[in-house]
Amino acid sequence: MDTPEPDSTLEALSSTALNARLALTDWENDTEFVKHEQVFRLFRRANDSGDRARAGQLSAALSRRLLRLSKGFAVQSGIYPGNIDNLDQAAEEISQFVWECLVARPKDAAHAEEYFGQLFTRRAIDFQRRLLAKKRKCQDSLDALDQVPEDVPDSWSDPAPNPEVVLATKQEHALIVRRMQAILTKQELSTYVMLYVEEMPVKDIAASLGVTPRTVNNYKNAALDKICKEFTP
Numbered sequence: 001m002d003t004p005e006p007d008s009t010l011e012a013l014s015s016t017a018l019n020a021r022l023a024l025t026d027w028e029n030d031t032e033f034v035k036h037e038q039v040f041r042l043f044r045r046a047n048d049s050g051d052r053a054r055a056g057q058l059s060a061a062l063s064r065r066l067l068r069l070s071k072g073f074a075v076q077s078g079i080y081p082g083n084i085d086n087l088d089q090a091a092e093e094i095s096q097f098v099w100e101c102l103v104a105r106p107k108d109a110a111h112a113e114e115y116f117g118q119l120f121t122r123r124a125i126d127f128q129r130r131l132l133a134k135k136r137k138c139q140d141s142l143d144a145l146d147q148v149p150e151d152v153p154d155s156w157s158d159p160a161p162n163p164e165v166v167l168a169t170k171q172e173h174a175l176i177v178r179r180m181q182a183i184l185t186k187q188e189l190s191t192y193v194m195l196y197v198e199e200m201p202v203k204d205i206a207a208s209l210g211v212t213p214r215t216v217n218n219y220k221n222a223a224l225d226k227i228c229k230e231f232t233p
Contacts, residue, residue, distance in 0.1 A: 007041060010034065015057060022061040025207045036065055036116035040102070044109065065207075066095035066120070071200070072208030073124045075190040083131055087198045097127040117210075183226045187211075191219035192227075 010018065024033045043058035070091035074080040084090040101108045101123045112119040180189060190209060194200045195216075206213045 005034075005038070007038060007045070010038065010042060011045070011054075015053070018054075018057065022058075025203055026212065027207075027210070028212055036062075036120075037113055039065070040109075040116055041113045044113070063095065063099070066098060067091050068204055068207040069117075069120055070094035070098070070124065071194065071198075071204075072190065072210070073121070075193050075208075076186055077124070077128055079128055079131065080193075083135060087194070094124050094127050097130075098123045101126075179230060180227065183230050184223050185219075188219045188223040188226070191216055192223045195220060 010021070013021065021032055021034050022039065024030050027033045027035070039058055039061055043055060043062060046055040046058060071087060074084070074087060074090040074094060079094070080087045080090040084093065098120055102112055102119075103109075108119055108123070180192075184192065187209060191205060194205045194208065195202070200208075202213045202216050206216045209216065209219075211219075
């Protein structure tokens, strides 16, 4: 088992040297990679000591990491595209919620210093629960507004789209999504969406899924093989 690098060693690094360490993403193989827990501990210590420059540097690194984790969670949980149809927006909202929990809840902050990934997952799930609750409440409100007597004339001035075309398009899209969800694993589907829909770099996908770039490539190849067999006449 590798001996953890002392926080003091990283605190002694220059800003340039620390930036180089914080930019590393291969957590599985790179011995120079700084774990999320340690980055967060260093941030809290710098912030508490009043070192604004170092705290800002570490905060920026944490924000980038939270966004990568949030993109992976958004795809795997179905928040994207199920609830939020823009992956960047979904990741931003999740990461902001988790960050607010880290700042406002001392117990969360203490837990994150030891188990950052676990804390992230718990709070991201909390975000998803709130999102679903908000969606249900909004739907209930829309259903209440939709209770209009049949003899009341329509007041909309804009021409409505052809309902048959809209329905057919939605049904076709839903069918394709269901077929892909059925034939692909969660990792394969996540890789496909992030690679071909959001056009994310392989290294960012690897960081989001917590795997190596080689594993991402394996997921991609497996997904393409299955999609080709499923959708090719």
